[in-house]
Amino acid sequence: MNKKREKKSIKDVIKKTVLDSGLWDNNQRLTHGFILSPDVYLLKKNRQKELKEIALALYDCLAGLGEIAAMTANPKITSGRTWGMIKRVLRTGIPRFYRDIQVLYPDFLPYICKVDFVEGTDGQFWITEIDGYNKHGLGYSTLAARITKAIQPRAKTFPGVAKIISQAIKELKSKANKLVLLYANQERFYLPEFLILKEELDQQGINLLVVSEDKFKIKKHHHLFVDFPFLSNIKLRKSLVKLYQKGKINFLIPPKPFFSSKALLALLKNNIQDKKLETILKSQISSSSLKRIRKYIPETYLINKREKEDYWQKLSQSGQFLIKETFSSGSKGIIFSDEPHFNQVLEKACCSGYAFVLQKRIINASNKFSYFTENENLKQDKWFSRLTIHFAPKQIASMVITARKNKKVHGALDCLQIGTILE
Numbered sequence: 001m002n003k004k005r006e007k008k009s010i011k012d013v014i015k016k017t018v019l020d021s022g023l024w025d026n027n028q029r030l031t032h033g034f035i036l037s038p039d040v041y042l043l044k045k046n047r048q049k050e051l052k053e054i055a056l057a058l059y060d061c062l063a064g065l066g067e068i069a070a071m072t073a074n075p076k077i078t079s080g081r082t083w084g085m086i087k088r089v090l091r092t093g094i095p096r097f098y099r100d101i102q103v104l105y106p107d108f109l110p111y112i113c114k115v116d117f118v119e120g121t122d123g124q125f126w127i128t129e130i131d132g133y134n135k136h137g138l139g140y141s142t143l144a145a146r147i148t149k150a151i152q153p154r155a156k157t158f159p160g161v162a163k164i165i166s167q168a169i170k171e172l173k174s175k176a177n178k179l180v181l182l183y184a185n186q187e188r189f190y191l192p193e194f195l196i197l198k199e200e201l202d203q204q205g206i207n208l209l210v211v212s213e214d215k216f217k218i219k220k221h222h223h224l225f226v227d228f229p230f231l232s233n234i235k236l237r238k239s240l241v242k243l244y245q246k247g248k249i250n251f252l253i254p255p256k257p258f259f260s261s262k263a264l265l266a267l268l269k270n271n272i273q274d275k276k277l278e279t280i281l282k283s284q285i286s287s288s289s290l291k292r293i294r295k296y297i298p299e300t301y302l303i304n305k306r307e308k309e310d311y312w313q314k315l316s317q318s319g320q321f322l323i324k325e326t327f328s329s330g331s332k333g334i335i336f337s338d339e340p341h342f343n344q345v346l347e348k349a350c351c352s353g354y355a356f357v358l359q360k361r362i363i364n365a366s367n368k369f370s371y372f373t374e375n376e377n378l379k380q381d382k383w384f385s386r387l388t389i390h391f392a393p394k395q396i397a398s399m400v401i402t403a404r405k406n407k408k409v410h411g412a413l414d415c416l417q418i419g420t421i422l423e
Helices: 002-021 045-071 081-091 138-151 161-172 185-203 234-245 263-269 275-284 287-296 309-317 342-350
Strands: 041-043 113-119 125-131 178-183 207-212 300-302 321-325 334-336 356-360 366-372 378-392 395-404 416-418 420-422
Touching: 002 138, 041 045, 041 395, 045 113, 045 125, 045 263, 045 275, 045 287, 045 378, 045 395, 081 263, 081 275, 125 263, 125 287, 138 161, 138 185, 138 378, 138 395, 138 416, 161 185, 161 378, 161 395, 178 185, 185 207, 263 275, 263 287, 263 300, 263 356, 275 287, 309 321, 309 342, 309 356, 321 342, 334 342, 342 356, 366 395, 366 416, 395 420
Parallel strands: 041 420, 178 207
Antiparallel strands: 113 125, 113 378, 300 356, 321 334, 321 356, 366 378, 378 395, 395 416
């Protein structure tokens, strides 16, 4: 009886934390729901050390890629086949309006960079996506941290994205600690999680204005923005570009959409051992950082027209591969080799230039997690999981485990959202 009461009280604490966040207000549980779990993920000390080393290598790679992107604006030094490939990779999937501004200010790097990992059956962490141009997930990360605190209030944890953002604002000396989160019309779905971030930043003394592109009016005190989303409001877009070019506004996540392209994994990995590409990469990225990051990137290839379709067919059949669109979010654009339309998508990819990559599939280790059923019973089962880590330049902001029974692991009504504690 005592155990039953304890289980119920834990569930009530977790549920209250979610309800207090406002995420499920106005029947939003139907669209933003997930399965509640009383578990936390314990990150051991050796893993913490490993991730800190990845953070340093990651930002060295981002800095180098930023310099390489800036170099592409000068045709005198970037001629030839390999540079042509790099230029196309950095533009594919990115609206034309953003292609020129993304090569400005090469030393501007994201203060928050989201990276997705999976843990293989070999126990190794593998990078499946580097997403350096995305504010989505900041609110969910904050909520997962709150749930973790409610479950284990004395446990050691990462500082959290709000604290890292607060530190960044102080470094940038933003006037009156004001920050703007401007969201595009197609991002309305994420508004509930943006509001969670707003509430958390309020507690850090940061005034976050969350506003849609249709309602936003630029004012003199709007100096710092979270990011520069893909806006449909042309007038606003042009105004922000001019201000950015003049150095009048800044972004925590600068307008460099190419930092979210899955093609960057193929460039960094360089599985085809392109000597010219290797020279270019090592001219801007230290060999040690490149070596470290490559250790965590699965075999990844840019699907292109240089090779015939037969080549890609044979390569994909040589092992378990999946196809990914270079510019897509969540599980969209991910096709596993055992799906019936894999060959059809591969054929399309071969004709599309650099819009897709072929990546070795990492067999995801299953973890046992407990969860509450609809009848409020506590059960345990095996789940596939994805580790989403928000990196800052010299530290880790947060880490959240998303778990599903489906091999396509992403945020969904049937997923778990589990926070992390540190050993």
